[in-house]
Amino acid sequence: MPKPNLTLTLTNTLTRAKEAFTPHSANNVTLYVCGITPYDHAHIGHARAYVVFDILFRTLQRLYGDNAVKYARNFTDIDDKIITRAQEVGEQPTQLAQTFIASFHKDMAALNCLPPTAEPKVSDPKVLKGIVAHIDALIEKQFAYVTASGDVMYRTQKFPSFGALAHRKLDEQQHGARVKADDEKESPNDFVLWKANAKSATKLEQAFSPKDLGAKLFSAPGRPGWHIECSVMAKQELGTTIDIHGGGEDLQFPHHCCEIAQSEALLKPGQPLARFWLHNGFITVGGTKMSKSLGNFTTIKDALKSYSAEAIRLWLLQTHYRKPVDYTPAALAAAEASLAKLYATWNAAFKKDPKPAVTAWKGTCSRLNPFRRALADDLNTAAALAELHSASNFLAEALRNGDEQKQRYWRQRMGYMAHHLGLLQNPQAHTAKPQTPLSAAEQALLTAREAARASKNWPESDRLRDELKAQGILIEDGPTGTTWRRA
């Protein structure tokens, strides 16, 4: 792979500064992004996180080569929330998790998010064994202790920089602000690595015997705590120090701080779990964070009932990934309109020349430089979109002028940009919304209107046009005849 002639800069949460990114090894670039706990359908907030990191994944692929980038995104498929939900609906937890993993995969595919190179699950025996071994090692090194009820806790006092990622001094925190303190902890900051059944309301489900998994220093049946899995899966999939670790802003503390403590306790002094930490901002509703617990969420599937997947993607990419995005129908409708315009040009170009669009680009192109620079500048997708619009406008102009050379030129560049952003990728029909053929009744209306127009019966013609519009079919009378499209 050629050495990238662009420097990728990323805002590193560790330093709160934009830093030049260089991978530890240019032919093995590693990215770990915290995935979901599959106990319900994913919502728009999840969509944002994974669209953002999809753009990062694609950008890294362009810079270092498709095969050089390893992107792991996990599923926390062993968890109290899964067990609780499973009991509510009378299902096996594992079955329930499977259902929502499949649902999540569908959502990601709809949103044009590329599949990660690895999607580890906690329930994988390899992961469970790794977790148990990691916990054993932490106990051995005094970084963890077993409580009277059998839990294993991380001893945060052994890790003085705990909380540094979130820039917190722990003695200044309000303990128990949200979750009540646990008497068995040596320090209120300590967190659970292994959750023994003794304190679980759901004793028998998703419970594992540490001994069976090879544990030597703890024994109470139970399940892994939330944070430990990511440490282990990142290590198993990507190695001990990864290039970039990402996730939502809300994971900074405690989740990512706990991961750092768990992982770095077993690494050489000064060796980090991750060199770069990236966090995306929230989706808000009326200014308040969209979340499961507040109940103010819209699932991706529900949003897809009203808006095309690419409009959702476009809407998300209009804002820089660290800023909040407010979910409003008006904003989605505006994105849909903007996308429809892009597709109108795109579609017209395909009618002229049905060859597939360019997706890859070898070498340099001065017209693509602003686009590439925008994405390399801390993933400035808003600026990158402006370049896409610009290419679209030039292509539309070339189509009007009949300049075939420029049509090819701009179509290639537009195609490349759209592909990088994961937009304009609907196969066959080059429109955002599916254009199902007219029904017999609809066709009859259209034919009747044609007849009325031929006899210059304008009132009848307009009445039929309104009737079609009411059914979601928009009529356009052009010089070469009448066309229709579904709104």
Add this chain to the structure above:
RNA sequence: GGCCGGAUGGUGAAGUGGUUCAACACAGCGGUUUGCAAAACCGUCAUUUCGCGGGUUCGAAUCCCGCUCCGGCCUCCA
């Protein structure tokens, strides 16, 4: 209480010291076109203005200080 982030036209939003820096998009408005529309095109759309008040500077939306408002986290969370 501690820590973190945000505030840019009617709307979303880019821009973090200086030659179109207020990009781009959506909406609106005027026009061309059309039987009328739609679509498209042309034009217009923050002109001492970037939450407020100071300061630094030859020069600030951009840096510094103070303030207001909004949001997030402080062991469920993307």
